[in-house]
Amino acid sequence: MPVFRTLRVAVLMVATLPTAALAEPGTDAALLENIRQDVSAERIEKDITRLVGFGTRHTLSDTKSETRGIGAARRWVYDEFKRISAECGDCLEVYYQSDFVEGERRIPNRTEVVNVIAVQKGTVDPGRYVIMSGDIDSRVTDPMNFTDDSPGANDNASGLAGALEAARVLSKHKFAGSIVYAGLSGEEQGLFGGKIMAAAAKKDGWRITGVLNNDMIGNIEGINGVINNTTARVFMEGTRMNETPQQATARRFRGGEVDSPSRNLGRYVHKIAEDHIPNLDVMMIYRLDRFGRGGHHRPFNDAGYAGVRIMETNEHYDRQHQDLRTEGGVKYGDTLDGVNFDYAAKLTSLNALTMAALSRAPAPPAGVEISGAVSANTTLKWQPADTRENDLIAGYKVYWRLTTDATWTHSVFVGNVSEHTLENIVIDNYFFGVAAVSKEGFESPVVFPGPAGDFYLD
Structure with missing residues (x-):
């Protein structure tokens, strides 16, 4: 009897499938492979080394010096985006974006938090955007210590170097939608750079298909001893933060808890890795971020935009938010020797291919x-x-x-x-x-029916 039941279910399952389908265009895989191969671990290493060389990039650090502090770092990032733009015929709109913050626990005094933004305008639908972000700032054990050396090699020079490298590679190509490469500040002090950018995007009416927040993409050795350069994590929250009571009621009866735009953006990243990145498996994590922690995609999620965090799978906590020191034979600090540049390049290529596919696809x-x-x-x-x-x-x-x-x-x-x-x-x-x-076979993310899945919900 169990055998007959199994056969009957199998027949019913087959009966549900369509008997015929229209021919669909094949994906331009050659473009994606060209982009993947163009990402350079050597250039990423050079950028991370340069960022570490500013000594500290703490949000409250020196802004006047030409060689040390966050002011020098952000000016270098701006100049690097301008150099990239010059090589593509000024194809990038590069600008500073800032606002003043004060009276906060980690920013008590009036401080200008400054982002560096580079926009590659789309040729068909320039009002549609996909964003890759990395953080300019760094910190040590005490989040208010803005004078001691804080190299921030992996956290988060790796993510910022990835955004710069993605700009170098993708600026050689044309896309229907716009691509944004963002260096955000104030992350360690309270996600202020992301809040400033999300508010500006909302004010300017940006239609954001997705935000790819890269925060620590260069470490392959976990504090538990695991060494692995073949996996990455994508954190993606479920229900929209700004869901209304009416939308929540509709979702209760129609579903959508696991099909928010952020979740389907995460599935999109997963599929890109599966189809186009050799030796990379993406772990999709149904959570806003690591347990009890946060990142710069959160302000965009708070504003209702689709956003995910892309990062390494294995973290080494002795190398995060630590004063530079050696105790009991253990070395602490986020220094260059803790970054695997080939792995950072692999995750950068994941971002670049995702943005290329999203921007070549329709809305x-x-x-x-x-x-x-x-x-x-x-x-x-x-x-x-x-x-x-x-x-x-x-x-x-x-x-x-x-x-x-x-x-x-x-x-x-x-x-x-x-x-x-x-x-x-x-x-x-x-x-x-x-x-x-x-017509090139590039797909948008899948959209779940109703407000729970709508990417451009007002």
Whole structure:
């Protein structure tokens, strides 16, 4: 009897799959491979070494010196972005972004927190953005100690060097959407650089498809003795921080707890690694950040944007937020010898390929709706793409998966339409979503139906 039950279930599962599908365009894998190979561990090492050379990059450190402190560091970052821009015919808009902070626990006195931003404008939809960020600032044991040496080689010169290298590589190419490379300050003092940038993006009406926050991407040796250069972690929160009570009620009955834009952005990063980065497995972690800790994607999440943290899998706590010293034969401090530059390059390439694919793809579908209660079929509808994307878009792809699956397992390309019915696929049993596909085969992230999954929810 158990054998017959198993066979019957298998037949039913096969019956749910579509019998025919439209031909979809193949992805331009050559472009992504070219970008991956162009990322240089040597250049990343040079940038991290230069950043360490500023002695300290504490947010409250010297801003006047040309050789030491956060002022010298951010001016160097600005100049480096300008050099990169000059090599691509001034393709980057480089600028400082700042605001004053005071009366905070870690910034008691009036202090200007300054970000360095470089924007590579899209050719089709320049108002759509994907952002890669790294942090300029560093710290030692006492978060208020802004005078002692604080090299911050891995935390977070590695992430900032990754953003600079991504700019070097991607600025050689054209993209439909805009790409932003951001050096953010004030992270160790309370995520102030991210708060400033997220507020400015909201004020300027940026449509942000995703924020890739890179915070420590260069360490492969854990404090537990594990050494591993083949995995990375992506932290991605679930329910939107700014969800309304009405949206929460809808989510309770329709789902979406594990399908926020941040979660589907994380799945996108996972798929890029799976398909295009040799010897790299992405661990998707359903949490805003490490337990009880935070990073610069959080202010963007707070503002309702999709954002994830990309970082090393194995942390070495003796090398984080530590005064430089040796005690009991143990060396403490975040110095250059704790950074694996090849690994930092691998994670930088993960970012670069993700941003390239997102920016070559159409915008995520808007207004995705679903119906099919008390029916054998499930119907999804969405708004047609903006007319400016007419020459970019090839069509749409409908996805579904079991509610216990972490990643999308089934899909069908349905062409350039705004509605599709999956016959004999019961709405109660699966999660569903829709992605837009370009003529080059690049896909947007999958969008879960309703406000819970909408990437550009106002």
